[in-house]
Structures are given as C-alpha cells and as structure tokens.
Amino acid sequence: MVSLLRLIAAAICLTLSLAHAIPARNYGNRWNIARRSVSLDLTRNPDYAPNGPAAYARALKKWGAEVPSELVHSLAAMKANVGEVGAASIRGDREFLSRVGYGTPPQYLDVDFDTGSSDVWVYTSETRKHVAGGRPVWVIEDSKTAKRVHNATWMIAYGDGSHAWGNVYKDTLSIGNITLPAAVIESATSASLSLTNDPDIDGIFGLAYGLPSQTEPQQPSVLSALTPLLSAPVFTADLQYHSSCGAYTFGYIDHARHTANTTIHYTPLVADATFWQFGYTGLHVGGQNVWYLSERWTAIADTGTTLLLLGADVVELYYATGVPGARHNTSIGGIWTYPCAGPALPDFEIGMANGWVATVPGRFMNYSVMPDDPATCMGGLQTFGLADFGIFGDIFLKAVYAVFDVGGARIGFADKPLDLE
Structure with a gap:
C-alpha cells in the first residue's frame, strides 16, 4: 500500500517542480474570479489538506x-483509522524523530516514539524559556480544544537519569491520518539538562505496552486511548540504518516494508508485562561455531534506546571472541571500544523461542567514533547492569521489521531489506 x-x-512532487507559478492578484481579503459575469468570493480553509x-x-x-x-x-x-508517520534518523541514528500534531489546528512537533515509556509530553508555551531554548513548542493558547486537567501533575524519570515534569492537559493528537481527541498530553514546565541539551527533540511519545503514565492522579495512557480507535490493535516500527526513510504505522502492518514472502514471527510477551518484554533463547557471534542458549533470557524492545544492552557475560563474549583489540574501559564507565582500523565487526545473531533468528549485521554493531580519539570506535552492544533482562534498542530494531501487537499481547519480527553497501 x-x-x-x-x-x-514522487509523481506529484515532480509535477509541482515542473509547473510554472502564475501570479494572482489579491484584492484585500477577497479573491475576485470572473466567470460569465458572476463574481465569486472564495475563502481559503487553512485546515484543508488535499488528498x-x-x-x-x-x-x-x-x-x-x-x-x-x-x-x-x-x-x-x-x-479507516490507520496512519503512517515517518521516522527520521538524527545525528547518526542517535534517535529517530517523527512529526505529530498537537491541538486544533495541529501544531506539528518532532518527537521520539518511545516503546520504553508511556507518557506523552512536549515542550510548550508553559516551559521556562531558558529550558525550551529556541526549539518549537506546543502553544497551548493557540489550540481551540486544549483543556487543563485541574489539580493534575506529572513527573517522569528515565533509566538514564533524565527527568521532566509539569502540568496535564487533554487535547487532540494528529498521528498520520489518525485524529485522537481528548488525549492526555503532558506539558513540560521544566526538564533536566540531559534532555534539554538535545536540540532536535521537542518531546517524547510513550508507547509502552501496559505501563501506567506518570500522572497524579492517574490518567489513561495515549496508547490505551488510541488502540480501540485503530482498524487493528497494532503498530509497527521500521527504523532504517542512517536513513530517514523509516516509518511507524498504526492500525495496520505494511507488508511492503518487510522481505517479500516472509512470515512475521511472533513471540508472546512475558506474564504481566508492562513493557514490550519477551523471551529469547540463543545468541551467536558471527564466525564462531558455538550457539549460547538459555531459556531465561528476556529483553525489552525499546525504540527510545539507541544501543543494544545485554548482560556483562554476553557482551564480553561478543567482543572477546569476535573483535580483535576490544577493550572494556572502566575509566569511562565500562564502555567497550575497539580500534576503528581493525577488521569488520562480526554479525550478532539472536534466536527466538519460535525458531526464528534475527541477524544484526556487523556494520550496525559499529556505533560511533570516540569523540576524544578518532582512532577508537564504540560498539553498539554495551553492558546493562540489570542481568535479568536486556534492552533491544535501535541497534537491533534497525535490523528487523517490528510489529507491536497490543491486542495479541505479543511482538513480531520479520526480515527486511537492509542497505549494506
């Protein structure tokens, strides 16, 4: 589709690029068009968008x-109630941003769809000026449908120590073709420097499976309000390596985005899941003959985390067996690094209980060059301190087509074309 x-x-864009603009005459606020001696007054509808x-x-x-x-x-x-929203790569895949409209008429902001949290918040006209800086904000006063939820506040703290807080509103969200009225939108009156130092992001759009939002008193999450309106209770993520051609879809699965004639392999979420947490059973480092198996491994699929984070023993296995010259640098927080001029990184394979194997190409495993040492690179696989589960962030998700099945309490993955040139 x-x-x-x-x-x-593309055809429409090409047509427009070849067309010549014909200047029109504007008489005040009236457009006078002569047609068989009849004068018509045309008023432009600013909310109209041609299909x-x-x-x-x-x-x-x-x-x-x-x-x-x-x-x-x-x-x-x-x-039907389906929609597609682009996912644009920012600063070498540090994050993927999508355009969402807030209020009536919609004010479009660039937000991070985050399957690792449930709160939907943005910088607004209430945000302290030194906090918002020069970024676009949701001007609450310009929305015809914004309503303050009185005596309600929110505060959220993320796993990396960043945090934000403020007031609670209900207003319309425009997500692709979907309009969600009276959604709970959190206005950030302030936020930590670790968030505000990111100049590209205007807010975070939480899509965790069943995690309650961090409002007081409790308000329904946007995902819980959105799901009943969708044509199908699913959304998908197709994040693209170093590209802005990726997308999220809501209410349907875009089969053109995964490899033709392939199956979407589903895995149930763990019992009483609040995140998109599921089990996996095997790990394999490219070039090695041994698979490492366990029935106790689980991970959270998190579009809001840049890296792939696993237990220390697994991470050490990857670098020690497949990456010559790799070092665990305790002096800089335990980051795994390796010589940029060394051999290509090996693929990393992850086996699911249903028998399907996801392959993260070695090229994806190379995340960045260290800012203070251009000869040293940092890997996209790093250690996670909580040994009972891992985080499958964007390093993993860029390698697969992911289906978040809210109605089925499961997550699905499929192979997709990867640009490995």
Missing part, C-alpha cells in the same frame, strides 16, 4: 482509465 503512495507522492491519491483516482475515473487495485485498497485504508 505505502509503496504505491510513495510513487504517487493527492484520491485526486489521482478521480482523474483516472473521469477519463475512463482503470484505477489500480492497490490504489483502491490504499484509499480504503485511508478512510
């Missing part, structure tokens, strides 16, 4: 041409 829409969008695919279908019908079945299905999907 989406692949056809991308072709249509390019629908216009294309109408043009085909008008001239008796066949409307492709893919286009018919795409238009049907648009009328």
